Amino acid sequence: MKIHYFEIKQKLPVDLPTAWEFFSSPKNLNAITPEDMNFKIVSGAESRAYAGQIITYRVSPMWGIILNWVTEISQCVEGKYFIDEQRFGPYKFWHHQHHFEETADGVIMTDILHYALPFGWLGELLGNLFIHRKVQHIFDFREKKLLHIFIDGSKSILA
Numbered sequence: 001m002k003i004h005y006f007e008i009k010q011k012l013p014v015d016l017p018t019a020w021e022f023f024s025s026p027k028n029l030n031a032i033t034p035e036d037m038n039f040k041i042v043s044g045a046e047s048r049a050y051a052g053q054i055i056t057y058r059v060s061p062m063w064g065i066i067l068n069w070v071t072e073i074s075q076c077v078e079g080k081y082f083i084d085e086q087r088f089g090p091y092k093f094w095h096h097q098h099h100f101e102e103t104a105d106g107v108i109m110t111d112i113l114h115y116a117l118p119f120g121w122l123g124e125l126l127g128n129l130f131i132h133r134k135v136q137h138i139f140d141f142r143e144k145k146l147l148h149i150f151i152d153g154s155k156s157i158l159a
Contacts, residue, residue, distance in 0.1 A: 007110065012146060016079055020079050024049040025049075051076045052072065054072050062134065070089060096112075
């Protein structure tokens with residue numbers, strides 16, 4: 001099994017409590033996920049992130065195929081980081097760390113993602129053709145959306 005690694009940092013012009021409030025609410029995932037993925041939270045988003053929280057979604061990552069996805073917040077230290085891990089879903093393995101570091105002029109948010117694709121060599125082929133670009137697209141979309149939310153003053157969508 002090949003583990004793929006993806007890391008991205010984004011500077012947000014907000015204080016740590018504001019960033020944490022936004023990202024620790026699973027309800028805000030809808031706002032920062034590309035519309036073409038038809039992302040819908042099914043259950044588990046009623047409270048802020050905590051260790052052991054199970055969240056279920058429906059997602060259509062490509063070709064209109066709708067998949068169920070179940071993640072667990074496996075670790076959570078308020079104001080510092082949380083980790084979501086796939087329990088059931090489209091990946092063979094998914095481990096996503098969300099780190100927050102306050103600076104003098106905002107927050108540096110770092111995402112560290114390790115993932116593995118299903119279906120052996122076929123999954124790797126699809127990864128090279130589509131999936132790795134889709135992962136990049138999701139984070140590119142999120143970066144732009146967050147700038148809109150936190151810079152353009154559109155905080156009305158904060159959950």
